[in-house]
Amino acid sequence: MRELNTLVELSQEFGAQSEWVVAGGGNTSWKNSKYLWVKASGHALATITPHGFAVLDRSRLETVMCSYQQTGLSKNVKEREQQALEAIMRARIPEEKKRPSVETLLHHLLPWPFVVHLHPTLTNGLVCSQNGQHIMKQLFGPRALWIPPTDPGMVLAQLVQEKLHQNPNPDYIFLANHGVFAGGRNADEVQQKYKQLNRILLNALKKPQLSLQKIPPIKSLQELQHIHDIPQGFTLALQETYGMKAQGIFYQDKELFPYLESSLTAQPLTGSLTPDHIVYSGPGALYLGPQEWEKTKGDGIQAWSQACNSYQKKWGKLPLVTLFHRDWSLPGALILGHPEQVNLAAQLFQNALEICMYSQSFGGAKPLDDSFVHFIVNWEAENYRQQVAQSTL
Numbered sequence: 001m002r003e004l005n006t007l008v009e010l011s012q013e014f015g016a017q018s019e020w021v022v023a024g025g026g027n028t029s030w031k032n033s034k035y036l037w038v039k040a041s042g043h044a045l046a047t048i049t050p051h052g053f054a055v056l057d058r059s060r061l062e063t064v065m066c067s068y069q070q071t072g073l074s075k076n077v078k079e080r081e082q083q084a085l086e087a088i089m090r091a092r093i094p095e096e097k098k099r100p101s102v103e104t105l106l107h108h109l110l111p112w113p114f115v116v117h118l119h120p121t122l123t124n125g126l127v128c129s130q131n132g133q134h135i136m137k138q139l140f141g142p143r144a145l146w147i148p149p150t151d152p153g154m155v156l157a158q159l160v161q162e163k164l165h166q167n168p169n170p171d172y173i174f175l176a177n178h179g180v181f182a183g184g185r186n187a188d189e190v191q192q193k194y195k196q197l198n199r200i201l202l203n204a205l206k207k208p209q210l211s212l213q214k215i216p217p218i219k220s221l222q223e224l225q226h227i228h229d230i231p232q233g234f235t236l237a238l239q240e241t242y243g244m245k246a247q248g249i250f251y252q253d254k255e256l257f258p259y260l261e262s263s264l265t266a267q268p269l270t271g272s273l274t275p276d277h278i279v280y281s282g283p284g285a286l287y288l289g290p291q292e293w294e295k296t297k298g299d300g301i302q303a304w305s306q307a308c309n310s311y312q313k314k315w316g317k318l319p320l321v322t323l324f325h326r327d328w329s330l331p332g333a334l335i336l337g338h339p340e341q342v343n344l345a346a347q348l349f350q351n352a353l354e355i356c357m358y359s360q361s362f363g364g365a366k367p368l369d370d371s372f373v374h375f376i377v378n379w380e381a382e383n384y385r386q387q388v389a390q391s392t393l
């Protein structure tokens with residue numbers, strides 16, 4: 001089918017460029033009046049083929065939306081998400097076996113035949129910022145909708161549906177701390193909208209963007225100890241906690257240093273900017289600043305161990321990213337974990353830093369609330385996406 005091929009080309013084109021999506025995020029679709037072809041969970045846009053799309057019956061999706069409008073959503077989050085997932089799975093055409101994107105209902109609702117949902121770094125500079133909504137209104141007026149941080153899936157679909165009643169055909173739907181939806185009748189319309197979005201946002205930047213250092217290759221803990229002069233006792237403590245197989249990347253960039261000054265300046269990085277960051281680089285970085293250093297009278301291992309324990313208590317997992325203030329004679333970000341996690345975590349950490357830099361033009365970065373981060377950490381669908389992405393990377 002011609003449209004499906006166009007959808008594949010469009011998806012691959014956007015998916016191949018890290019300025020639009022990172023770590024296989026984003027999703028795309030095409031629909032006619034009867035059916036919806038939407039990216040299946042676990043497929044990356046860059047390498048997607050026609051087989052990476054799930055086909056759904058739109059009349060059944062409509063029934064799902066209507067039934068929730070009548071009965072309301074379960075207050076129990078787990079129950080609600082389970083119900084929504086089952087309803088979407090039932091809306092697949094009979095021969096379909098793939099699991100459709102968690103945003104399937106949203107794709108069904110949007111007014112454009114082709115829909116491209118991305119997590120662009122520059123756009124996220126706006127939607128992850130303190131004044132994002134206000135500046136969006138100034139820049140786009142009625143051409144755009146703003147959706148505050150919202151649980152993905154069913155709740156998001158309902159909220160967008162309500163907003164579309166007031167403004168039925170916007171050019172852009174901005175999702176705070178997440179990304180953007182845009183679409184059109186054909187590939188050209190979609191490409192033009194995204195080009196224009198970039199042009200408008202680049203013009204709004206207060207200073208030209210500087211490029212960041214390349215992420216260095218992943219190393220063993222012994223190699224890192226040698227290159228960065230990490231005290232042996234600390235290397236051993238890290239090894240004991242993270243396991244013998246742990247590997248890491250030590251990332252330094254002069255753009256990172258201002259964020260390492262205090263726990264306050266580090267907040268955009270100790271918090272999480274979008275669900276992608278939570279899923280791939282963990283629920284925020286661990287920060288070791290001057291206070292932690294002084295509290296233990298310069299016993300770095302003790303300070304790190306205490307901070308690491310409280311992080312584990314809070315999130316139920318070890319930090320993938322640890323930030324060190326210059327007092328630690330190791331200023332920068334240590335990304336540590338299982339080898340298959342580390343590269344993605346480093347990529348997303350660098351992406352968060354870029355978003356923070358862009359957001360300076362829009363009032364500074366605004367991380368997600370802890371309660372939202374907890375929701376994503378525990379969310380079954382995101383865990384599924386992570387597992388599938390890891391097994392295919």
Ligand SMILES: [Zn+2]
Pocket residue numbers: 025026027117118119178179
């Ligand atoms: Zn998304």
